[in-house]
Amino acid sequence: MNSHLPDPRTPPLPAWPDPTTAPSTGFGVPVPLSGPVELHTERTERSGPVVWVPDAYGRMVPMPADQIIRPAAAVPVPVAPPRAAGPRMDPLAQRLVGGAALAAGTGWGTSMVLxxxxxxxxxxxLLVGALALNKLARPGRAAGGDTHITTITNHNRWFGKSHTTTRHR
Known part of the structure; x- marks a missing residue:
């Protein structure tokens, strides 16, 4: 049997329905609406100017100016009413707080000085005591006692030879 020819045992496909009379095709695809077609240039002429705005990925895309959401106008902050002129704190309380601060500062400063x-x-x-103890521990020095002078002389020669002389007076 030739594979290019249709098999006579398969049923024929249904005929194509007429799109003008049927609301949808036989395959569940809706028929396009009939009526005037709006072209891109007609839409831009009607909607006004086009502005370029960044999309979610940072690319600049065109958008009709009437579709841009503009931020709301700033609402002015209400001004607080002026307060009555006068002291904000009781004068007696001010004096008490000032006196307490003065007493605390004076006490702290006095403690630092003391x-x-x-x-x-x-x-x-401690210094006077150490000097008195030194004077009492060595009575001979106060009277001009013995003085020892030691002189050490080193004579270094070639090949690591050294001579040391010690003299006591």
Whole structure:
């Protein structure tokens, strides 16, 4: 049997329906609507100018100017009404807070001064005590006691030879 010829045992395909009378084709595809066709140039002439805007990927694409969503107009911030002229805090409370701050500052400053004075007095007392102890521990030095003078002389020669002389007076 020749493979290029249709098989006589297969049923024939249904005939094509007339698109003007049928609402859809026999295959479930709707028939195109009939009526005037709007061309691209007609649409741009009717809609006005075209502007270029960035899309989601950063590319610039054309868009009709009437389709752009413009931000809303800024609403002015209402101005607060002026306050009545006068003190914002009770004058007696101001004096109490000021006195407390003065007392705290004075106390802190006094403590800093006193801590430095006591540290200096302690250091001076330790120095005087050390000098007195030194004077009491060596009574001979105060009277001009013995003085020892030691002189060390090194004579270095060739090939690592060294002579050391020590002299005591």
């Amino acid at each position: 801590s430095q004075v006591t540290a200096g007095a302690t250091g001076l007392a």
